Amino acid sequence: MRFDLTDLQLFIHIAESGSITAGAELSHLALPSASARVRGMEEALSVPLLQRGRRGAEPTEAGRTLLQHARTITRQVENMHAELAQFAAGLKGQVRMLCNTSAITEFLPDALAAFLKTHPRLSINLEERMSREIVQAVADGAADIGIISDAVDRATLQTFPFRDDPLVLVMAPGHPLARQLGNQRRMAFVQALEHDFIGLAGDSAFQQNAIEQATRLGRRFHCKIRLRGFEAVSRMVASGAGLAILPATAARRGSEPLRMVKLSDDWADRKLLICVRDEAALPGYARDLLAALRRPD
Numbered sequence: 001m002r003f004d005l006t007d008l009q010l011f012i013h014i015a016e017s018g019s020i021t022a023g024a025e026l027s028h029l030a031l032p033s034a035s036a037r038v039r040g041m042e043e044a045l046s047v048p049l050l051q052r053g054r055r056g057a058e059p060t061e062a063g064r065t066l067l068q069h070a071r072t073i074t075r076q077v078e079n080m081h082a083e084l085a086q087f088a089a090g091l092k093g094q095v096r097m098l099c100n101t102s103a104i105t106e107f108l109p110d111a112l113a114a115f116l117k118t119h120p121r122l123s124i125n126l127e128e129r130m131s132r133e134i135v136q137a138v139a140d141g142a143a144d145i146g147i148i149s150d151a152v153d154r155a156t157l158q159t160f161p162f163r164d165d166p167l168v169l170v171m172a173p174g175h176p177l178a179r180q181l182g183n184q185r186r187m188a189f190v191q192a193l194e195h196d197f198i199g200l201a202g203d204s205a206f207q208q209n210a211i212e213q214a215t216r217l218g219r220r221f222h223c224k225i226r227l228r229g230f231e232a233v234s235r236m237v238a239s240g241a242g243l244a245i246l247p248a249t250a251a252r253r254g255s256e257p258l259r260m261v262k263l264s265d266d267w268a269d270r271k272l273l274i275c276v277r278d279e280a281a282l283p284g285y286a287r288d289l290l291a292a293l294r295r296p297d
Contacts (some may be wrong), residue, residue, distance in 0.1 A: 002044070002228045003041060003044070005028065005073075005074065005077065005184070006029075006037070007037050007041055007075055007232075008070035008074055008179045009070075009074055010023055010024070010027045010029065010034055010037055010038070011023075011038070011041065011049070011063075011067065011070050011216060012067065012068060012070050012071060012074065013027050013059070014038070014057060014061065015028040015049065015059050015067045017056075017174075018055070018056040018057065018058060019056040019057060020034060020035060020038065020050070020052075020056075020057050021290060022056075034073045036040045038040060038050065041066075043256045045062065045066075047060075047062045048060050048062070049062055049063035049066055049271055050063055051063075051117070052162075060264070061154055062223070067140075068140055068141070069220045071140055071141035071142060072141050073282055075141050077194070079093075079283040089224070090242045093121075093122055093123075093283055093285045093286075094122070094123045094124070094125055095122065095123075095124050095125070095145060095285065095286045095289055096142070096143045096144045096145075097124055097125065097126050097127070097143065097144060097145045097146070097147075097289075098126075098127050098128075098133075098137055098138070098143045098145075098146045098147070099126070099127075099128065099129070099134070099145060099146065099147035100128065100129070100130070100131050100132040100148060100149060100205050100251075100272070101128055101200065101204050101205045101206030101207075102204065102247045102249075102272065103147040103162070103165075103208060103219075103272055104126065104128050105164075105229070105230060105250070105271070106165075106230075106249045107162070107163050107249075108126070108147070109166075111292070111293055112126075115288075115289060115293075119285065119288065119289075122285050122289075124289070128204070128205055129146075130205040130208060130209070131148035131149040131151070131152045131203075131205070131209075132152045132153075134146035134147070134148050134275070135148060135152055135153070135154050135156075135157060135275065138157055138275050138276060138277055139156050139277060141277065143253060143278065144282060144286045145274060145275070145276055145282075145286065145289065145290060145293075146274070146275045146276075147162055147272055147273070147274055147275070147293075148272070148273055148275055149165075149209075149267075149271075149272065149273075150272070150273050151267050151270055153265075154273070155273055156277075157275040157276065157277060158275065158276050158277070158278065158279055159273040159274065159275045159276045160273065160275075160290070160294045160295075161271070161272055161273065161274075161294070162271075162272040162293060162294070162295055163271070163272045163295065163296045164272075165247050165248075165249070165269050165270055165271060165272045166247070166248045166268060166269050166270060167244060167245055167246065167248070167263060167267075167269075167270065168205075168245070168247075168248045168251050168260045168261060168262055168263065168267040168268075169187065169189070169192055169243060169261045169262075169263055170234070170237050170243065170244050170245075170246050170247060170251050170258045170259065170260050170261075171244075171258065171259050171261075172233060172237060172238050172239065172240040172258070172259065173257060173258075173259050174225075174240060175195075175240055175243070176195075176258070177192065177195055177243065178259045180224075181261065184196055184261070185261060185262060186261065186262045186263075186264050187261055187262075187263065187264060188215045188264050188265060189213060189214070189263050189265045190219060190244075191266070192243055192257050193214055193217070193219040193221065193222075193236050193245050194222070194257075195242065196222050196223075196224045196232050196241070196242040196243070197210075197221060197222060197223050197224065197242050197243050197245070198223070198224060198226075198227065198236045198237050198241060198242040198243070199223040199225070199226045199227075199233070200226055200227065200228070200229075200230075200233065201226040201227055201228045205257045207223075207226070208247075209267075210245050213265070213267060223224060224242050225241070225242075228288055230246055230247070230250035230251075230254075231250075231254060233246065233260060234246070234251065234254035234256050235254075235256055237256070237258060238254075238256035238257060238258055245268075247259070247274070274290065274293055274294060276290065282290060
């Protein structure tokens, strides 16, 4: 059995794009050449690696095993180049980082700005994802560092404290629910679901979490409008147009007059964690970033 790095990178591209054609394009290979490489890998292993169908191609069980190893090998090669690059001018390396909505908007801008100022030759590829997707990506080697909610299963990863991030229900002081609650400072999420909500636009991981929690309760999360950013949501809520779920930090930071109520649901009393697959296996610059982000236990 003999695979080269082009074979492994091609297989990663096919698996992630769901198509041999797209994988070939991403790998800068002609389609016949890409198909021949996949056949060669399957013949060398005597096992099918892809399940081909009308909608494209997806890895078989053996293919998923190969995918995990391919990601590990290609990442090790990237780490090698990045570590050696510190001896030359230019970037020292790149860290692939995934985080949830709250982390990317509330906590990371200041922390990363300070770190990058002292590490000018490092770049960070930062993306927003759902916490459970982040766990899988870090476990598979598709990301170096993740920031997740403590509500998800992360047994396969190493985790470190990052920030407390409780969620609160916010409303205008004159909203009917505010009058109904009186002096009550705490309530269950289900009690709010009969009212309209203001949400976040796009494929927000934060927004998706609220929808999923409502679904678990057998209720519908009705969103009248979706806006970009917690600040815009706060302004709309202050006008009385609806309720919103916000991180307590974002709710307190806004200048609008809002009534904040704690949620009694366990998922709302959340903490954010940094997760990695293996701290010792990270390249030096990624370990430096991890150390800068970690909160003392």
